[in-house]
Amino acid sequence: MKNLIKSMLIILLICFISFSCKYRDDYDEKQLWEKAYNICESQLILDSHIDWPLKYLLFPEDISRRTTKGDFDYIRAKQGGLDAVLSVAYIPANMDVDEGRILVDSILEIINNQIKTHPDKFAYAKNTYDIERNFNNNLISLPLCLENGMPIGNDLEYLKYLKEQGIVYITLNHDKTNQISDSNFDENREWKGLSPFGIEVIKEMNRLGIIIDISHSTDSTVSQSLRYSKAPVIATHSSCRHFTPGFERNLSDTLIKAIAAKDGIIMINFGSFFLDNECFKNWAYLFYIWQDSTGIDLTSSEGIKFINEYGKTHKIHSDSKKLVDHIEHVINLVGIDHVGIGSDYDGILSAQPSDLPDVSSYPVIVYELLKRGYAENDIKKILSENFLRVWNDVIEISDSLNNMI
Ligand SMILES: [Zn+2]
Helix, strand or coil: CHHHHHHHHHHHHHHHHHHHHHHHHHHHHHHHHHHHHHHHHHCCCEEEEECHHHHHHHCCCCCCCCCCCCCCCHHHHHHHCCCEEEEEEECCCCCCHHHHHHHHHHHHHHHHHHHHHCCCCEECCCCHHHHHHHHHCCCEECCEEEECCHHHCCCCHHHHHHHHCCCCEEECCCCCCCCCECECCCCCCCCCCECHHHHHHHHHHHHHCCEEECCCECHHHHHHHHHHCCCCEEECCCCEHHHCCCCCCCECHHHHHHHHHCCCCEEECCCHHHHCHHHHHHHHHHHHHHHHHHCCCCCCHHHHHHHHHHHCCCCCCCCHHHHHHHHHHHHHHHCHHHEEECCCECCCCCCCCCCCCCCCCHHHHHHHHHHCCCCHHHHHHHHHHHHHHHHHHHHHHHHHHHHHC
16 A cells, blocks of 8 residues: 555655646747747848749749748848848849849849838848948848859959949859859869959959859869959859759858868858758759759749648648757857858759748747757857958958058
């Protein structure tokens, strides 16, 4: 009898302990989520690569309201706490220089129109002071960036024109080798890195204070850009090759260290094929085998239908944990001062991580960072401070180069 009572008391005690642990876990979880949302609301969040102008060109919708297509609009940006959207003028590699320049101007017009139509929501930003001022005025900054230096042609004067328009960075190439440099998606490695003209472009970008973006570049292009640039060089939307061996579009540990050694940053891409090797293999099948063999565009309704069907039996979506693994990988290699977020939203088809569907998702990343023990001051660096520091460095170096002349 005595033993029976003892056993019952032990069972009751175990039940009580597990109940109180569960209660405490739930309470801790709630606190963590509240903190994550508070950080996103109170701190400046900068995303270094969003293709919303491209999405707008294809499906013009009022981005001040909740749009039906795409990953970005004002409503979801506010939900996620997003304050600075580096707005990408993506120029397809098959265009010629004139077509490329017309497209740059069209995208500039789209951005300008949004700002003029919604001055209570969006604002221009040509430097970090503008970004801070807009943040304090509760406005979302929409600075212009150029993805693919092809429209420069062979004319360095065009860089001055872009600078006058407030360009923040130029991605040297896209999926084809161009007049500036070799692309990592192209088997043609014509320049074995930078072309002679590409070296002049790097120097002029340094002088004008335009940030050099090496996402899409071959390893040789990255190494040579680091060698010739007097300013830090960045990757605006690349992740870590450590998790996707052989995928040159992501950065090797050696290049991450070299970029950091020159005070640059790696802005982690959210696309599932950048984050997870299994997703990478499955998306490679969709891109290079299914799309090529059927001739059906993956962005068409038929293509999307097939992706959804294929996704039922194959892993095509990564998650926030894996994204934070990439952030931590950079931190472990080179410290907290050299990493940020460059989602590539509106440029990654439907390959968003399952719990990061659009620009309302930044609190999910902050939650995961908090859960892994990162302090708010460190998280602030990832959310924007690192990028703003590099941007200021590039402008300072430009000023000193101009003063030397
Ligand atoms: Zn890109």
